Amino acid sequence: MIRDLPALEHAAFLPDIGDPSALILSIGYLAVFLMVAGDGVFPIFPGETSIVVAAVFAAQGDLNIWLVILAGTAGSIVGDSAAFWIGRGGGGWIRKMLAKTLGHDRVVAGEHMVHRQGDLLIFTQRFLPGLRLAINIALGAGRTSFKRFLAIDAVASLVWSAQAAAIGYVSGWLFPGKTWLALAVALSIAGVLILVIIKREHGRMKQEQALIDQERIDG
DSSP, X not given: OOSOHHHHHHOOXXXXXXXXXXXXXXXXXXXXXXXXXXXXXXXXXXXXXXXXXHHHHHHTTSSOHHHHHHHHHHXXXXXXXXXXXXXXXXXXXXXXXXXXXXXXXHHHHHHHHHHHHTHHHHHHGGGOTTTHHHHHHHHHHTTOXXXXXXXXXXXXXXXXXXXXXXXXXXXXXXXXXXXXXXXXXXXXXXXXXXXXXXXXXXXXXXXXXXXXXXXXXXX
C-alpha cells in the first residue's frame, strides 16, 4: 500500500488532469501504462507526469523503479504505434482533424520533418510533445515500415521513460518521507524541461516553415 493516501487524495496544488497520483495509488504500474499509452494518441493525458509521480513513489519504497520504467516504455510503444496505424489506415479526414486540433502549421511542419529526416525522426519524436502525434501519423501514412518504426521507437521509449523516471526518483530520494515535497520538486523540474523543449520545438517549427517556403520559391 502506498503511504500518505489521505494527503494525496485531498491535495489541490495540481489540477486533476495533471495529477495522476490517485490512479497510481489505486492500480500502480497499470496507471502509468494507460496514461502514457493514452498520451500517444490524446495529448491531454499526463504521460510523462505519471512516470515522474510513480518514480517518486518508487524512491519512497512503494513501487519498483524498474517496473515503472518498463510500464512507461510499454505505454509509449503502444501509444506511438496506435498513432502510426491511425496514419496508415486513415485518409485526408485525419489530416483535417489534426489541423483543427493541433494546428495547421504544426501538422505541415511534422510532415515536412518526416520527409527530410526519416528514421532519425522516429527516435526524436518521443521527445517532441507538441509534434509527436502529427509526426507518428505522418510516418504511418508514409512509406516507413512498421517493423523499423517499432524497433527504433522501442529504444526511444526506453530512453524517454528512464529520463522521466530519473527526475522523480532522485527527487524522492532527496526528500525521504516527504512525498508531496518530492512530487512538487520533481514536477517543477519536469515542467521546466518541458517548457525548454516546447520553446526549442517552436523554433524547429519556424525552421521547417522557412524551409517549406524556400522550397516553394525554388520549385
